[in-house]
């Protein structure tokens with residue numbers, strides 16, 4: 001059985017640590033500052049300062065723009081939520097839901113974002129029109145890409161692998177209700193799957209798992225099969241073909257023939 005990917009230090013924990021350190025600093029400085037100003041600093045200003053300082057530090061550590069934006073808006077958002085006087089059980093529930101959706105961010109560093117329809121159409125054009133073709137989406141998210149492809153190619157089989165509990169449960173249920181018999185979703189880590197049975201692998205992950213996943217695919221996939229990565233390169237391995245999709249984010253599909 002293949003080993004699980006390395007457990008790298010997660011940006012989630014680093015981001016939380018930065019917020020806590022900034023919170024500590026602001027907490028310590030608040031009284032002296034109010035003494036100097038002779039004026040109680042409003043909580044809104046404190047939370048805006050907290051977000052701004054945390055954002056600057058986060059940027060300084062080389063985090064990408066979405067992380068920085070998240071750091072800047074998190075403290076005022078939290079304050080806003082507290083001001084709404086929502087029942088206290090809402091916060092743990094939201095936290096649990098976020099964990100269930102973004103399960104693979106902390107360890108694997110792969111968030112949930114979805115393949116758009118224009119890209120799914122481009123993938124459809126790339127699939128060999130062969131009866132019994134077996135296609136997988138590694139990290140299938142809400143399952144939409146495979147539902148579309150399975151509907152367009154009833155003679156092929158489509159298998160999605162996902163370990164984020166909520167996306168998996170949703171894709172599985174929707175697949176049972178509206179999906180055809182050529183479509184299934186499995187709760188499985190992509191690094192635990194034997195890839196030798198697939199003719200086409202599609203993945204839309206992040207830069208982090210790509211080198212390891214490519215090596216695994218190279219070892220296990222049949223000669224002639226296709227490995228398609230949405231957007232993310234494999235350092236040191238040039239794709240055999242690149243398709244530029246005419247969507248708003250100018251998606252690139254990187255294709256390797258094994």
Ligand SMILES: C[S@@+](CC[C@H](N)C(=O)[O-])C[C@H]1O[C@@H](n2cnc3c(N)ncnc32)[C@H](O)[C@@H]1O
Pocket residue numbers: 103104108110111112113114115137138139140141142143144145161162163164167188189190191203204205
């Ligand atoms: C960017 S989303 C792509 C979703 C879907 N493939 C699409 O294109 O719409 C990546 C998905 O991969 C899942 N994922 C990440 N690492 C995984 C792993 N090791 N095993 C299974 N799923 C994983 C994440 O939970 C996330 O839902």
